[in-house]
Amino acid sequence: MKRVSWELRIGLVLVLLLLLMCLVSFFYTPYGTNQEVAAKYQPPSSTFLFGTDNLGRDVFSRIMVGSQTVFLVGFISVAIGLVFGVLLGSVAGFAGKWADEIIMRLMDAMMSFPGILFALMYVAVFGFGIFNATVALGIMAIPKFARITRSGFMQVKQEPYIDMARSVGVPKIRIMFVHILPNIISPLIVAASMGFATAILAEAGLSYLGLGVQPPDPSWGRMLKDSQNSFLSAPHYALAPGLMITLTVLGFNLLGDGIRDIKDVK
């Protein structure tokens, strides 16, 4: 019997609520993202759930639409990291020797470089905007997935069932992707969930610095930046995106923890 931990429950609820918010925002927002609907810096009320911002726009509507960016950045950057990381990691873990040496030293080099700094440089070279920021975050996620994949491969490679598969002539590529990869998928899922959280945080950071989402498109990080000047007079404006970022990151981290716990019990 599998135990469903509270981490998993809370994480799942948070992530699902967020996903719901994101999906709804494609069809419906209370006031639209860029209309001036009221006076500036209205405090939260029943009409404006999270109040209004420095230009009199509805914060809640902007938060909703901002969640689209969150998922986009999360998915794409994790996908980039996962695909390339798993490929590199499997080659390193399966072939060993010099291939392993070259790939892993390259990964070490990437890991020793601060992620946000790399993203800054990448965006500076290839242009501002959310797409480039996402790609940069994806590239920085590669080493983590490569390491996990490599250590999984090295471990599973020793299993008797791999010898058995070899002893009946199963080709190497098939052994790698049919016999080894599925057996190391659970640590990858955990890492992907955590990677999602990291990516979201990094995107918020980049947008805060003005390098990610460009105005007037809404972004949580950007909103945080805009709220800075009025932090003392209208703290609710800073609170909304800050809280959303916290809850989202928390949700994905708890989800990752919860999945790992399930796998550990086995």
Added chain:
Amino acid sequence: MSLLEVRDLRISFPEGKKTQVAVSELNFTMEPGDILGIVGESGSGKSVTSLSIMGLTSPSTKIEAQKLEYDGQNLLALDEKDFRKIRGRSMSMIFQEPMSALNPLLPVGRQIEEVLETHSEETDRMGKVIAIMKEVGLPRAEELYHQLPYELSGGMLQRILIAMAMILRPGLLIADEPTTALDVTVQAQILRLMKRLNTQYGTAILFISHDFAVIRDICKQVMVLYLGYIMEAGPVDQLIKRPMNPYTLGLLKSIPRPKVKNQPLYTIPGRVPSLDERPSGCPFHTRCFKAQERCRRELPPLTESGECKLRCFYPVEDEER
């Protein structure tokens, strides 16, 4: 032409400057339909011998031989790609622990089918898999096909492995302690199954075990290995009745016999030396009750008398048995 011919096989692991030798001067041949047993304690080189025949040793292992031929094909000259073509089709192998020899995430039937996928253009693959599963004595084969390894018992899993190894009717099956992890009744069933497949298809079996009792059940010929050397070889009955090498005698004496009561079970004194503390002269002299000065200095040659081969200067006398 013999099915398998091994002449002067030497297997070693080069490690920096010094080399550790696992198997030396190993000679044997197998004809189609033969069942040859290899007996020895752990570390005697049984498993590495079988792996080298299958071409499955790690890349750092050095295999030298005057001749290592399967069906006239020089195995030493094969590259990985050619080797892969004969593995599973011409020769296959079953392993010690059936519980861990199958991919835990793939239905067992799919794993048998994989052998067909790799080697043949068979169209009704599932039908063939079901057929072989029934043949190795698995009930409800259609249902079992879709089950995962953890849902099956050890004996059933060993049958699955045998089905995998036998589906293409290979000429040679290497069984590396296939019954060690199973309980005794299941062990007997598996041995019977292997014997049946042997007579039915003429598949030769190289049966590796540390257990003379099991070897006696299934083999006609047996080879006793110690630290990579053949100590004694010949027909099983003869070896059991009149063991000439003190090591063979020691192995036989350490089988529990129900009739002998109130007597501690015999064990060979000492332990198998590790590869880097291999003694000079006869490899067994450090543990042998008949060892003389000469045994310490010289390696006894392998002498033949009748059907038996023996490596010993001072064979066991009748009154010592």
